Amino acid sequence: MAAERVRGGRRAPRIPRWSLATAGTPPRRRARVAGPRALGFGLVTALLALGTATGGLAPALATTTTEPTDELRISLLAAPGSSGIARPGEPLSVRVTVTNLGTAPTPQLDLALDLDGSRAVAATELEQWLTGASIDTDARTAASATLSPLDPGSSAVLDLIVAAERAAATGAFGARLAAVRANAGDELIAVDRTAIVWVPAGSSAPSADTVFVAPLSTPGIGAGLLDAVTLARLTDDAGDLTRQLGAVAGRPVLVGIDPRVIASIRLLGDSAPASATAFLDRLSAIPNETFLLPWADADTVAVLAAGGAVPEPEGSGARTTTAGAATDDPDPQPVATDLATAAAWPVTFDGTVWTEGGLTDDVVVGLADAGARTIIAPSTAFAGREVAQRLDGLRIVQADAALSAAARAASTASSQQRFDRAIAQVSALLAARAGTAPRTIAVIALGRDELPSSDRLVDTIARTVSLPWSTASAVSAALDRASVEAELVDAALDDGRTAAVAAALRAETADRGFAVIATDPALITDRRRLELLAALSHGWGDESSAALQRFVDASVALRSSVRVAESSAITLLADRASLPVTVQNDLDVAVRVFVRVEPDTAQLRVLDERVEVVVEPRSQTRALVPVESLTNGQVTITVTVRDTIGGRIGDPTRVALNLQAGWETAGTIAVGAGVVLLLVVGISRDIRKRRRQSGAGA
Numbered sequence: 001m002a003a004e005r006v007r008g009g010r011r012a013p014r015i016p017r018w019s020l021a022t023a024g025t026p027p028r029r030r031a032r033v034a035g036p037r038a039l040g041f042g043l044v045t046a047l048l049a050l051g052t053a054t055g056g057l058a059p060a061l062a063t064t065t066t067e068p069t070d071e072l073r074i075s076l077l078a079a080p081g082s083s084g085i086a087r088p089g090e091p092l093s094v095r096v097t098v099t100n101l102g103t104a105p106t107p108q109l110d111l112a113l114d115l116d117g118s119r120a121v122a123a124t125e126l127e128q129w130l131t132g133a134s135i136d137t138d139a140r141t142a143a144s145a146t147l148s149p150l151d152p153g154s155s156a157v158l159d160l161i162v163a164a165e166r167a168a169a170t171g172a173f174g175a176r177l178a179a180v181r182a183n184a185g186d187e188l189i190a191v192d193r194t195a196i197v198w199v200p201a202g203s204s205a206p207s208a209d210t211v212f213v214a215p216l217s218t219p220g221i222g223a224g225l226l227d228a229v230t231l232a233r234l235t236d237d238a239g240d241l242t243r244q245l246g247a248v249a250g251r252p253v254l255v256g257i258d259p260r261v262i263a264s265i266r267l268l269g270d271s272a273p274a275s276a277t278a279f280l281d282r283l284s285a286i287p288n289e290t291f292l293l294p295w296a297d298a299d300t301v302a303v304l305a306a307g308g309a310v311p312e313p314e315g316s317g318a319r320t321t322t323a324g325a326a327t328d329d330p331d332p333q334p335v336a337t338d339l340a341t342a343a344a345w346p347v348t349f350d351g352t353v354w355t356e357g358g359l360t361d362d363v364v365v366g367l368a369d370a371g372a373r374t375i376i377a378p379s380t381a382f383a384g385r386e387v388a389q390r391l392d393g394l395r396i397v398q399a400d401a402a403l404s405a406a407a408r409a410a411s412t413a414s415s416q417q418r419f420d421r422a423i424a425q426v427s428a429l430l431a432a433r434a435g436t437a438p439r440t441i442a443v444i445a446l447g448r449d450e451l452p453s454s455d456r457l458v459d460t461i462a463r464t465v466s467l468p469w470s471t472a473s474a475v476s477a478a479l480d481r482a483s484v485e486a487e488l489v490d491a492a493l494d495d496g497r498t499a500a501v502a503a504a505l506r507a508e509t510a511d512r513g514f515a516v517i518a519t520d521p522a523l524i525t526d527r528r529r530l531e532l533l534a535a536l537s538h539g540w541g542d543e544s545s546a547a548l549q550r551f552v553d554a555s556v557a558l559r560s561s562v563r564v565a566e567s568s569a570i571t572l573l574a575d576r577a578s579l580p581v582t583v584q585n586d587l588d589v590a591v592r593v594f595v596r597v598e599p600d601t602a603q604l605r606v607l608d609e610r611v612e613v614v615v616e617p618r619s620q621t622r623a624l625v626p627v628e629s630l631t632n633g634q635v636t637i638t639v640t641v642r643d644t645i646g647g648r649i650g651d652p653t654r655v656a657l658n659l660q661a662g663w664e665t666a667g668t669i670a671v672g673a674g675v676v677l678l679l680v681v682g683i684s685r686d687i688r689k690r691r692r693q694s695g696a697g698a
Contacts, residue, residue, distance in 0.1 A: 073102040074109075074150075076192040078180035079417045083463060084196040084424030086169060086176075092162040092196065094143075096180050097417055100150040107184045109147040113160040114139040114181065117167075117198065120174020123385075123432040127402040129177050130193055130425060137177055142168060147182075157417075169198035173205050174435045175428040194421065195428035199468070206438035208430055209473030210465055212407070213354065213376060213399060214248050214446040214457075216241070216283075217258035217297045219539020222547060224296075224530025225316060226264035232273035234261075241279060243454035249286040251461050252472035256293040256354055257283070259313075259343035260534070266342040267316055289474055291352035291374075292345060297448060298536040299501075301355045304366035305493045306502040311536075315339050317527030339526075348476070349374055354445070356538065357381060358493040364392055374479075376445065378404065382486050387441045387478045389486035396486050397478055399445035403429050407444045410460040411452035419456060423463050434469045441478045442470075449541025500548040501536065507555035508532045514559045517643045519590045519614075528558070561586040562593060564639045564653040565620060571658040576607075578624035579657075581639055585615035593649060594642045595623040603635045603659055604628070610642070629659040 077097040086092045094113050100106050116137040121129070129135050143160040150156060160180065162168045169176050176198050181191040199205060218226065218234060218241065226234070234241040241261065248255055265276045294300050300310045316339050351373035359381045367375065375394055378401040379385060389396035406429060410422035426444075433442055444464070446452070452460075465472045492498075508528055515524035535551035565582035572579070581595050594610045607626040615621040635657045641649040 071102050071104040072106065072184075072189070073100075074106060074182060074190050075099045075101055076180055076182055076190045077417060077421060078113075078178075078192040078194045079421035080178070080194055080196055080424040081420065083420075083427040083467060084194070085199060085427065085468075086162075086167075086196045087199050088167050088201045089164050091164045092142075092168040094160045094178075094180060094194070095157065095417055095420070096160055096192075097155055097157050098147060098150065098182065099155040100152050103152050105149045105151050108149060109189065110144065110183045110185075111147055111158070111160065112141045112144040112181050112183070113162070114179050115142045115162075115168055115196070116140075116177040117142070117169030118171060119176075120172055120198070120435060121177060121195075121432060123402075123429065123436050126175050126177070126195060126429060126432045130195070130402065130429075132193070135177065139177065139179070142166075168196065171198070171200070173197075173199055173203045173431070175432040194424055196424070197428050197431040197469075205431070205469040206434040207469050207471050208434040208437075209439065209441040209477060210252065210430065210444065210470045211441065211473045211475055211478070212248075212251070212253040212444045212446055212461055212464075213256065213475070214244075214253050215256045215258065215293060215297055215354075215448045215538075216244050216248070216261070217256070217293060217448065217537075217539060218261060219297070219449055219451060219537060219541070220543070221296075221539075222531065222534050222550065224260075224527055224534055225267065226260065228268055228271055228273055228276075231265060231268070231276040235273065235275040235279040237275075239275070240451050242275075244451065244457075245279065245282060245286070247452075247454040247457040247461070248288060249282075250288070251458075252465060252474065253461065254289045254291065254348075254475045255286070256291055256297070256352075257345060257347065258293050258295075258297050259345065260296045260530075262345050263316075263339060263343035267318070267339075289348040289476060290345075291347050291349040291354075293354065295343070295530065295533040296537045297539055298533040299356075299538050300353065300367070300370070300536075301358045301363055302493055302497060302501045302536065303505065304363045305358050305360070306498045306505060308502070308505045310366065310370040311508075311529060311532060313339050313343070313526075313533065314529050315522055315526035316342070317523055317525075317530065352376065355381075356448075357491060359488060360490050360492055361488065364394065364488070368392060368394055376443070378445070381489055381491060383489055384484060384487060385437075386484050387443055388481045388483040390483045391486040391488065395479060395483065397443055397475060399443040400429070400433065403433070403442055404445040407460055407464065408447040410463075411446055411457045412450050413456055419459065423460070426460075426464055427467055430464070430467060431469050441473055441481070443475065443478065448538040496545065500545045504532060504535055504548045504551050507552045511555050511558055513647065514643075514649065516645075516647075517562060517591045517593050517649060518587070519592060523589045524558070524587070528555075558587075560650055562591055562615070562641060563650040564595075564641060567653070567655050569656040569658060571660065572627070572629055573660045574629070576626070576628050579627045579637075581611075581623045581625055582620050583613055583615050583623060583641060584620050585617065588617050590614060590616050592644075594644070595625060596640050596642050597625050597627070598638045598640075599657075600636045600638070603631045603633055604637065604657065605630060632659050635659060 079095045081093040081095065096111060098109065116139040118138055125135065142162045145158055145160060147156055176196050178196050179191055179193045182189045233239055236242065265272050265280055295313050303310055351371050353367055353372045354376040357378055359377055372394060374397060376397045376399055379398050380401045382389060382398060387398050389398060403426060406422050406425035410419050410426060413419035413422055430442060433440055464470055511528045512525050515521040518524050532551060535547045540547040562585050565584045579597060583593060583595065585591050592614050594612050596609055597606050599606065605628045607628060611623045611625050613621050613623040637655050637657055638652050639655055640652045643649060
């Protein structure tokens with residue numbers, strides 16, 4: 001086991017500026033100082049990254065630096081204990097995990113906990129600190145230890161402790177900047193930034209009203225509707241939906257409900273799993289404030305940014321069955337019910353849009369036109385920090401981006417130390433927010449692309465609201481406060497995201513054009529609309545582009561489902577004949593199409609250019625196209641399937657014809673002559689036979 005020596009209170013030289021670089025970046029590359037606006041959406045991303053990776057510290061404390069190499073590369077994970085709360089007369093402990101990510105053993109490492117304990121930092125400064133901006137500090141080494149060499153792939157855990165008799169900080173209540181660094185001699189190897197909260201004796205900490213926003217959804221599912229098997233899995237005792245509901249029910253959480261879950265259960269009627277109907281009963285009984293998400297938690301802001309209109313569900317895309325009717329079908333069709341009725345659910349706030357970013361003036365106008373009344377958006381989208389704002393007649397609820405990122409990291413933490421690390425950030429950010437604006441409301445938006453552990457989610461909420469500077473609240477309390485006019489920080493979505501969404505919208509438009517051939521087009525368009533919304537879901541996270549591409553690929557396959565079956569060369573022996581063309585329908589709905597034949601030369605004349613044919617689901621039907629051969633020879637024809645207005649369906653098919661005009665007439669004459677000859681021969685033989693019989697009798 002690595003030897004450890006802890007030294008508390010050793011004074012280090014003043015650190016004029018610290019600069020954090022991301023893991024794997026040479027320490028000489030320093031981040032520029034960024035103001036609140038310049039941080040933009042990188043604030044959330046950087047905070048999330050801090051939950052899983054360690055950065056490198058620029059050489060403020062070292063005479064030389066080392067470039068990260070495959071041989072020497074380590075990570076640090078610093079997690080203050082007790083939610084990062086430091087009080088006089090109590091020890092402060094920071095647990096540090098050191099992992100050798102290189103290919104060679106590490107040298108002996110000197111670890112140090114540096115604290116800037118003399119001053120409380122404002123919320124914006126703390127956010128910049130945690131995201132790696134260069135900050136002026138007066139940090140001192142509060143505790144240190146040495147760590148013996150680590151083999152590649154191995155880890156060591158140790159506690160850096162500031163003894164109770166040596167106060168970690170001085171002065172008034174508030175958040176303090178902190179960091180753990182690792183040195184090999186004079187060379188700085190790695191650093192992890194964190195923060196603590198100093199609570200002086202006899203002080204009364206200011207408080208912030210705290211409320212969470214969490215989804216009740218099913219991320220990562222591409223189906224437009226959830227089938228009975230999926231619902232049974234999601235709503236059983238250990239199911240994802242059951243755990244989510246149990247984690248948020250009765251807690252200070254505004255719950256965004258996915259209507260896909262509600263409608264999928266109701267459309268199944270009596271075929272719905274018992275656990276699913278019980279889930280709806282429990283959901284209806286929760287006391288939380290609620291609102292409805294778009295179908296499958298679709299990203300409507302991305303649609304508007306791509307130039308589209310907000311897509312709404314149109315129907316279930318299911319054939320009619322009788323509600324509650326007994327059936328022997330092991331996979332019964334959903335009950336025929338109006339989808340809007342099936343998805344309806346009483347909520348606290350109507351017309352609420354929860355966005356992760358990408359708000360522009362045009363997008364805001366589009367949301368208002370689509371019926372939005374309230375927008376929940378990250379604080380990085382606006383210049384001001386007031387939680388309640390107004391913009392073009394819309395109510396704005398501002399979610400704290402930094403707090404949200406830290407809380408998300410806590411709710412999805414893969415280990416207790418990562419959870420403690422994230423909670424310490426939540427504690428410090430909330431304390432800084434309360435110290436800057438007492439009785440402020442902090443709205444914390446949880447993640448939508450990864451289902452948290454129910455235990456972690458419960459602990460995240462419980463630990464946050466139990467902080468001395470946190471009071472459980474509700475979003476309605478924020479909306480009741482006087483609002484200020486919002487100043488939007490125009491931040492368009494990433495071009496790649498916008499392009500992927502635009503491609504999916506074009507694909508759905510093409511699907512709607514194709515669906516006109518169906519005897520009931522809604523059976524196609526309803527389903528594809530729901531699948532588009534599922535592909536647009538926030539729940540895909542980093543797989544969003546892949547989900548949209550799968551939707552586009554499915555569109556291509558759909559529009560290839562009705563086609564001319566492959567055919568070998570055909571020989572026509574008559575001047576006039578019916579050319580057989582087989583049409584294949586791979587859809588689950590009957591289609592009405594028109595077959596068109598176009599010869600390459602004038603050797604063949606098509607007598608009917610639009611031969612109608614109805615093809616039943618999952619079957620083939622032969623269309624007979626009347627043609628006339630004008631000369632003998634070889635001719636190639638192009639066969640296409642068309643819709644009612646002449647639009648082409650699928651790819652054309654090329655078929656070779658062998659024309660033998662006149663062969664049918666000549667054959668008929670030859671056969672007729674042969675028959676006459678046989679009759680003549682037969683009659684002659686009969687006459688001769690009778691004559692012989694007559695002669696014999698005489």
